[in-house]
Structure formats: structure tokens, C-alpha cells
Amino acid sequence: MIVAKNDEEKRSKLWRVTMIVSTLVIIAVGIYFITRMFVANPLEGTWVYENSDITLTVADDGEAMIQGSDLFDDSGISVDLRYTFDKSDKTITIKSDQKEFQQVMEFFEGADAAGYVWGTYGMTFDYSIENQHLTLSEREYGSNLVFIKK
Numbered sequence: 001m002i003v004a005k006n007d008e009e010k011r012s013k014l015w016r017v018t019m020i021v022s023t024l025v026i027i028a029v030g031i032y033f034i035t036r037m038f039v040a041n042p043l044e045g046t047w048v049y050e051n052s053d054i055t056l057t058v059a060d061d062g063e064a065m066i067q068g069s070d071l072f073d074d075s076g077i078s079v080d081l082r083y084t085f086d087k088s089d090k091t092i093t094i095k096s097d098q099k100e101f102q103q104v105m106e107f108f109e110g111a112d113a114a115g116y117v118w119g120t121y122g123m124t125f126d127y128s129i130e131n132q133h134l135t136l137s138e139r140e141y142g143s144n145l146v147f148i149k150k
Contacts, residue, residue: 043085043092043127047134047147056147058083064094085127092136095122 040060047056054068067078085092125136125145132149 041085042087042129043083043134046150048150050133050146050148055150090127091124091139092127093122093124 041058043058044060045058047058048054049056049068052068054066056064056066058064062082062084064081064083065078066081079096082095083092084095124139126139128135128137134147134149136145136147137143138145
């Protein structure tokens with residue numbers, strides 16, 4: 001109705017309000033994406049191992065959980081893990097106090113895992129994320145674990 005009555009003052013006021021609101025929305029969206037890109041944990045989420053039903057769930061608070069029927073003979077056991085990661089070096093160190101974690105790595109690595117010392121020492125991987133695929137590369141022996149984002 002403002003346009004039909006040709007009320008220039010009200011139309012100008014409406015235009016200013018529209019521009020202010022749209023500018024604030026654009027700024028808020030920009031801040032959200034910049035925060036997600038530079039501050040967020042790129043590993044956060046649920047990842048499924050490409051060769052089986054093993055699921056790696058990574059939380060933002062340094063905790064992760066791995067579970068799957070292939071690991072523990074359908075017993076429903078899950079292993080709680082602690083991790084630290086360095087975004088600049090693209091490394092992740094996974095630690096666990098549980099003996100089940102030894103079984104997890106034996107499943108992934110076969111005979112190579114038998115020589116690893118677990119517990120508080122953990123294991124460091126280089127990580128790479130491309131097209132919803134997380135690749136963990138063992139630093140000493142070069143074996144790869146590939147997970148797909150769920």
C-alpha cells in the first residue's frame with residue numbers, strides 16, 4: 001500500500017530498515033562461516049571405516065569412541081579414546097587406557113599392531129580430509145586407515 005499511495009517518506013524508511021536487516025544477516029552468516037573454517041575441529045563427526053562397519057565418533061572436546069561388530073565379535077563393546085590434534089601439522093594422537101584398544105589396532109593393522117605399546121603412549125597419525133574421506137596415515141610404517149563421513 002505504501003507504493004500505491006506514493007508515500008516517499010515511508011518508502012524510504014522501509015528501504016533503510018530492509019537494508020540494515022539484510023546487512024546484519026550477511027555479516028552474521030559471514031562470521032559463522034569464518035568461525036567454522038578456522039576455529040572448528042575438522043575431525044569432528046561420525047566416520048565409518050571403508051572396509052567394515054566400524055564407526056569412529058569424534059567429539060570436539062578431545063574425546064572419541066570407536067565401535068563395531070567386526071572388532072569385538074558382535075559383543076557391542078565400544079572403546080572410549082582421548083585424542084589431541086594439531087591442525088597446523090595435520091597430526092592426531094590417539095590415546096586409551098583400555099586393553100580393548102589393542103584389539104582395535106590389531107584389527108586394522110594385523111601383525112604390525114602387535115609391537116605397539118598402548119596405554120598412555122598412544123599412537124600418532126597424519127590425517128588428511130578430502131571429499132568426506134578421512135585418511136589416517138601411521139607415521140612410522142605408512143599404513144593407511146580410510147574412513148568415510150557419515
